[in-house]
Amino acid sequence: MKLTVFGATGGIGRQLIRQGLDRGHEMTAVTRRPAGDLGCEVVVAPLDDAEALAGAVAGRDAVLSALGIRVPEMRARRAKDKAARSTVQADGARAQVAAMQATGVRRLITVDASGRVADEGDGPVMRLIAKPLVQRVLREGFEDLAAAEAILRASDLDWTLIAPPRLTDGPHRAYRTVLDINVRGGRLLSRADVADAMFRALEEPTWIHRRVNIAY
Template sequence: MSAPEGTDMKLTVFGATGGIGRQLLAQAAAAGHEVTAVARDPRRLPPGVRAVAADLAAPDAAVLRDAIAGADAVLSAVGPSSRATAGITEPATRAIVGAMADAGVRRIVVVSAAPVGTVPSPGNPHPPKHDPGDGPLMRYVVGPLIKAALRDHYADLARMEDVLRGSGLDWTAVRPPKLTDKPLTGTYRTELDRNVRGGALASRANVAACMLASLERPETVGRAVGVAD
């Protein structure tokens, strides 16, 4: 279920020290939401944020449950910060989903990526060859190159989406294309279950805004949301 429009929410943010995570914290606080930020190193979080120290590479179920308990929703911007942490998204999301079940929290919005809809996974072994939102250049030139270069990363995200689909939770996977550090504009395009036609870039700030907006869009539950500037 989504929160009623305009309602202040209690939110738990994972991946809070990354580029999108920092934007989630700032925008959620500006909107008046009560935020708990989960990070491996809380010292990297801005002052004034309720912080919980947790290492998702070796998750403590009780710590995660306590961080989530009482929240209206969970936002996850978890992703690898280096080659050493490649492949972390699927097991981290599995731990988050388990903690949500224990805490009785149902709503989760996560960051995925635009190519993931065409990446095979154990739960989706035969995805479409092309995303319906992609134009010819993305389908036949840019997309194959990107997927080849980041094959392991996208496979991890595809398995993460498997976890969401099997969770029984009210999930949304936000799928941006190439990320930038341009400032928040609040002007971005979205599509349900497909990429945005001609959408090659998305600012981390606008992706965070889309994630927060999805909490108040019931039609995004159980769906992927393509987003682009």
């Protein structure tokens, strides 16, 4: 398949490029700034500019988005401007949707976070104590993710949200998947397995228009 990856220089993005090449896919990496040799075609473009992104998605079978902002970057920006709010996810989703609609590409798989939602999939301690604390600390990023989700749901694309818990750099191993609710007791997942789940989504039509929660 011909696949475009947004956020290709992050931990999940690099896993997507590496695993995609290993699986025999033709990969295109889209980055905000020059990234060196990723082993595939690299397009440098503003990730919130739909017109600039159109050429990177035209003719592709699907788009995989691991776009995000690192917590240290978020804190550094807030230190300079306390009123600043992250819109990286929402701006990126808006541009991706517009670029895909303009070029006729329909399949979009993007990374979410299970921590921003507390639901019946969680145990009482996680739902009532742990997650409210995490949501308070990471409120800015979670609000940005929620805005991005709303943009996808309002589009006509065949989107899937992949929602892991806290990420590690561990190796691939077996993990659980649950549709639309959190994984009971799921607290960790490696970036390698987030990428693996995103490739699985390409072959899972029942995951279209669903939030797929994944965890060990």
